[in-house]
Amino acid sequence: MALSTPAKFGASSAANLTARITGGKRDVKGRVVEWILLTTLGITLLVLVALVVNLLDRAWPVLNGRFGDFLSSGLDASNADEAGVWQAIRGTLTLAIIVVVVSFPLGISCAVYLEEYASRSRLARLIRINVRNLAGVPSIVYGILGLTIFVKFAGGITGGRTVIAGGLTLSVLVLPVVVITASEALRAVPRSIREGAMGVGATQWETVRSHVLPSAAPGILTGTMLALSRAAGEAAPLLLVGGITGLLRTGNLGLWEQITEGGFTSMPVAIFSYARQTGADFQAVTAAASLILLVLVVVINGLAIWLRNRFERNW
Amino acid sequence: MRRLFIAAGLTTLLVTVLIVYTLVKDAVSFFIDVPKYELWTIGWFPRRGFFDIKTLVVGSLMVTGVAMLIAVPLGLGVAVYLSEFARPRVRRVLKPIVEVLAGIPSVVLGYFAISFINPNIVTVLAPGANKAFNIAAAGVAVGILTIPIIASVAEDALRAVPLSLREASYGLGARRVATTFRVVLPASISGVVAALILGISRAVGETMVVAIAAGAVGGGLFSTDPFQPGQTMTAAMAALGFGSDQVAGDGLAFQSLFFIGFLLFVLTFLLNLLGDRLVRRVREEY
Numbered sequence: 001m002a003l004s005t006p007a008k009f010g011a012s013s014a015a016n017l018t019a020r021i022t023g024g025k026r027d028v029k030g031r032v033v034e035w036i037l038l039t040t041l042g043i044t045l046l047v048l049v050a051l052v053v054n055l056l057d058r059a060w061p062v063l064n065g066r067f068g069d070f071l072s073s074g075l076d077a078s079n080a081d082e083a084g085v086w087q088a089i090r091g092t093l094t095l096a097i098i099v100v101v102v103s104f105p106l107g108i109s110c111a112v113y114l115e116e117y118a119s120r121s122r123l124a125r126l127i128r129i130n131v132r133n134l135a136g137v138p139s140i141v142y143g144i145l146g147l148t149i150f151v152k153f154a155g156g157i158t159g160g161r162t163v164i165a166g167g168l169t170l171s172v173l174v175l176p177v178v179v180i181t182a183s184e185a186l187r188a189v190p191r192s193i194r195e196g197a198m199g200v201g202a203t204q205w206e207t208v209r210s211h212v213l214p215s216a217a218p219g220i221l222t223g224t225m226l227a228l229s230r231a232a233g234e235a236a237p238l239l240l241v242g243g244i245t246g247l248l249r250t251g252n253l254g255l256w257e258q259i260t261e262g263g264f265t266s267m268p269v270a271i272f273s274y275a276r277q278t279g280a281d282f283q284a285v286t287a288a289a290s291l292i293l294l295v296l297v298v299v300i301n302g303l304a305i306w307l308r309n310r311f312e313r314n315w
Numbered sequence: 316m317r318r319l320f321i322a323a324g325l326t327t328l329l330v331t332v333l334i335v336y337t338l339v340k341d342a343v344s345f346f347i348d349v350p351k352y353e354l355w356t357i358g359w360f361p362r363r364g365f366f367d368i369k370t371l372v373v374g375s376l377m378v379t380g381v382a383m384l385i386a387v388p389l390g391l392g393v394a395v396y397l398s399e400f401a402r403p404r405v406r407r408v409l410k411p412i413v414e415v416l417a418g419i420p421s422v423v424l425g426y427f428a429i430s431f432i433n434p435n436i437v438t439v440l441a442p443g444a445n446k447a448f449n450i451a452a453a454g455v456a457v458g459i460l461t462i463p464i465i466a467s468v469a470e471d472a473l474r475a476v477p478l479s480l481r482e483a484s485y486g487l488g489a490r491r492v493a494t495t496f497r498v499v500l501p502a503s504i505s506g507v508v509a510a511l512i513l514g515i516s517r518a519v520g521e522t523m524v525v526a527i528a529a530g531a532v533g534g535g536l537f538s539t540d541p542f543q544p545g546q547t548m549t550a551a552m553a554a555l556g557f558g559s560d561q562v563a564g565d566g567l568a569f570q571s572l573f574f575i576g577f578l579l580f581v582l583t584f585l586l587n588l589l590g591d592r593l594v595r596r597v598r599e600e601y
Contacts (some may be wrong), residue, residue, distance in 0.1 A: 034400050040392025041409065044466075045458055048416055051423075054431040056421045117320055129591075130331050136587035137580065138515070138520025140552050141334060144576045147556065148337040158494070179327065191473045205316040206526055226418075233420025236522035236549070240556035268422040275426045275527045281431060290423040299516035301418035306410045 038066075055294065058287035070288060075248040075265050077273040080281035085289050086247050087226025088270035091163060092098075092232055092296075094259065095266055098167025099174060101233045104224050105264075106171075106240075107178025113187040116208050133177035142173040143240030147284070151241050163264035169237050174227040181223020185216040188267035218311035229297045235268035245271035267293045320446035338580055339572030349567060359546050360534035360554060361568035370537045371575060374450065374547040375519055378529070381454025381541060382461055382518040387511060389458075390465025396509070397466070398473035399495045417463035427526030428456035433528070437542070447528025449539045456524045465514040472506020472597050473499055475583035509593035516586035520579065548575050 057062075060069050067082075073084020110127070118124040145167030150158050189212050189313040213220075217270040235243070244263045253262045265273075271293060274286040339348060344523060349366060357372040397406050433452035438444045476499050499543060500507065530544025538545055546595040555572040 003507065025490075027490050033492045033495075034396075036398035037392050037400055040389045041396050041413075042463055044389050044393055044416065045409075045412060048412070051419070051427050054427060055423075058430055064403055101346050106323050106326060109329055110319050113317075113324040115514075118324075123321075123324070127327055129376060131327050132591055133587055134331060134582060136516055136520075136583055136590075137334065138522065138549060138583055139548050140325060140340070140520070140522045140581050143335050144552075144573060145330070149333055157426035175327060175330065196512055212341075227559060229418055232420070233422070235422050236526075236553055239553050243557070245557060268420055271422040271426065272422075272523060274430065275422070278598055287430070292424050294423050296417055296420050297343055297420055301415055302411075305414055309407075309411070 018235050024236060027250075032275050050127050052294075055287045055291045057191040057216075059291050061284040063291075064287035067288075070285070074250070075244065075246075075270050075273065077246050077277055080277070080279065080285050083274060083282070083285045085267065085270060085292060086302040087250070088265050088267045088289070089292075090241075091264045094264070095167045095170055095238075096228060096232060098151065099171050099228060100224075102168060103171035103175045103178055103227065105208055107224075107227075108182045110175075110179045111186055112184035112208060112213075115183055116127070116204070116212060131176045131179045135180060138236075139234055140236040140240065142169055143237030145169065145172065146237055159257055159261045162261060163259055165241050166238050166243060166264055166266070169241050170234060173229065173234065173237060174231050177230060178224055181226065182216070182220045183245040185219025185223065186212060187221060189215045218307055221305045222308040225300050225307070229304070230298040232300070233293065233297050235272050238266055238269050239272070245269060245273040252271040267296070317490070318409025326460040334580065336421050338573055338577040339389070341570050342577035344511070345567065345570035345574040357447050358534060358536035359551055361551070361571050362534070364567070365534070366567075366571055367537055367576075368578075369537060370545055371548045371551050372578075373537070373539060374529070374545040375549070377450045377516040377539070377545065378454045378457055378521075378525055378547055379515055381451055382458035382521075383511075383515065385455055386461035386465050386514055388513065390510070390583060391469055393462065394439045394469035394507075395500075398470045399491070399499060413463055413466055415460055416459070417467070419460070419564060421460060421521060421523040422527065424456045424460055425453075425524040427459075427500065428452045428524060428528035432456055436459065441542050445530070448528060448544045450529050450545040453525045453528040456528060457518050458520045460521060460524065461514045461518050464508045466518050468510035468513055469507050472510065472594070474585045475506065475597050475601050476502045479601050503594040503597055504578040506597035507599070509590040512586050512593070514588035516583045516590065519586070520549060520583050522553050525550040526553045544555070551575055552579070 064109060070084045072086050073082055073087075075081045110131075114124050126246045134210070146165060150165040150168045151160055153163060154165075158168065193211050193215055194207055197211040198204075202210070239245070242263065244265045248263055248265050250258060250262060267289065271286060271289045274282055276287075322446045329450065350364075353364055353366045354368050354369045356365050358365055359367050397410060397413075400411065429448065429452065432455050433444075433447075433449065437449065437452045438446060480498055480502055481494055484498040489497070526549070529547065529550060530601065534551075535546035539556070552572055552575050555568065
């Protein structure tokens with residue numbers, strides 16, 4: 001009988017069986033609970049929609065009226081008609097470059113040490129616990145670290161309240177994120193890959209360089225992009241290390257002098273400056289700047305998540 | 316190469332050591348120098364010598380409380396739905412969207428709090444609330460920030476429960492609700508609690524939302540009314556550190572920055588340690 005049972009018959013008999021066991025009663029409680037849970041999800045998604053709609057609505061005067069001018073104007077928290085974001089965008093890009101250069105090699109190296117060289121040593125265990133705790137330290141505390149170490153102690157090298165000090169502070173802030181995600185990516189690479197390389201005589205470093213790291217690359221890349229978007233959206237530590245909130249005069253400093261000795265701002269810091277001003281025209285400026293930052297961060301994040309799902313491999 | 320990698324690992328330890336060192340050094344000298352009665356007065360006005368710690372702690376607790384009121388039901392609801400009720404295809408679409416929520420910069424949510432949450436939600440539900448800035452609006456926005464953290468940690472915990480437990484429950488005739496709430500949830504309870512603790516830790520440490528939406532940038536009187544402007548530990552630190560305020564230089568007001576920073580660090584450190592331990596317990600069990 002089992003051989004000739006059509007799928008349809010099987011399915012209906014399963015339904016019959018369910019009906020017999022449950023006495024034909026429908027799972028009312030299950031439905032109700034499912035709807036309640038679905039509502040919580042709906043509210044959460046609705047928040048996202050409300051956020052975007054509200055920003056578009058408030059930003060409309062700027063988006064429609066003087067968007068080009070807005071993109072090319074500098075930071076000015078006293079006059080909404082002159083206010084813009086180009087200094088902020090430049091600041092955020094410079095900060096991002098510093099984060100990429102400093103924290104990515106450092107974080108990935110740390111992860112390689114933890115996963116490939118010392119997975120069971122006591123030092124590695126200590127570092128692991130330490131990294132997890134660092135990941136939970138509030139961002140403003142990193143601002144204090146940046147202020148004391150990068151602005152004051154190492155002021156001779158960083159130039160004080162410069163974009164370099166800001167970038168180093170953000171690099172330290174995202175370091176745990178890079179380490180944790182890179183570790184996870186390395187851990188997902190199966191032993192057989194390593195054994196294969198070792199088996200043909202590769203040294204540990206050769207194994208890591210040409211087998212383990214390439215296999216883990218998509219996962220590592222995802223983690224670094226999440227870290228980058230975190231850095232791009234962070235304002236609190238930058239306020240402490242000197243991110244400028246009022247009016248940023250670049251004067252006639254060259255690009256390099258601007259980086260090594262001039263003041264700096266960034267998108268989140270500029271949004272904070274504008275959000276503190278009152279009046280509908282500043283509302284529009286704040287909303288427009290928020291929209292730009294939101295798009296930037298969501299695109300980086302979305303790309304990272306897509307990348308992860310795209311390259312998710314079950315070895 | 317090995318040495319290079321060890322050095323990278325040691326850098327992370329150095330970061331912790333430096334954080335603790337910078338915080339402790341100035342926090343201690345603040346605590347020694349400050350007249351103790353100034354730590355318990357009418358409010359937080361660091362430039363005028365009023366260092367009322369309870370103003371900040373109560374402010375932070377109120378923001379965290381409101382945030383949890385929003386984030387716990389929504390975060391756990393999302394976690395349970397995605398893990399136990401959603402079909403795989405639905406889950407594949409919805410989970411990334413929730414993750415996007417986690418990426419929203421806090422300054423943007425701070426602006427959302429004053430431009431949408433306060434006028435459209437808080438002042439409608441509580442007509443007496445301050446029209447421009449108040450703790451409740453900031454708390455709701457912090458709650459929105461916390462939802463994805465609670466949802467993702469709790470969902471991981473729920474999914475760590477082996478399928479065999481669910482199948483056994485179904486085999487005994489339990490339906491989905493009973494299986495979810497009597498079998499899966501109790502089995503993963505330490506992970507769910509960890510999600511809440513990590514959420515609280517995130518909410519306590521959130522700075523920009525509060526700095527934008529709670530008002531009281533320079534200082535504030537002691538208050539327990541969530542519908543009025545208020546000051547939190549984090550917002551007070553931001554106010555001390557930027558703009559004209561940093562002119563205060565090396566005086567007591569400036570050192571109080573390190574003192575609050577130290578309190579905040581210790582508080583979040585303990586919460587994270589606890590949360591982390593609970594997360595690992597779930598992983599070890601299954």
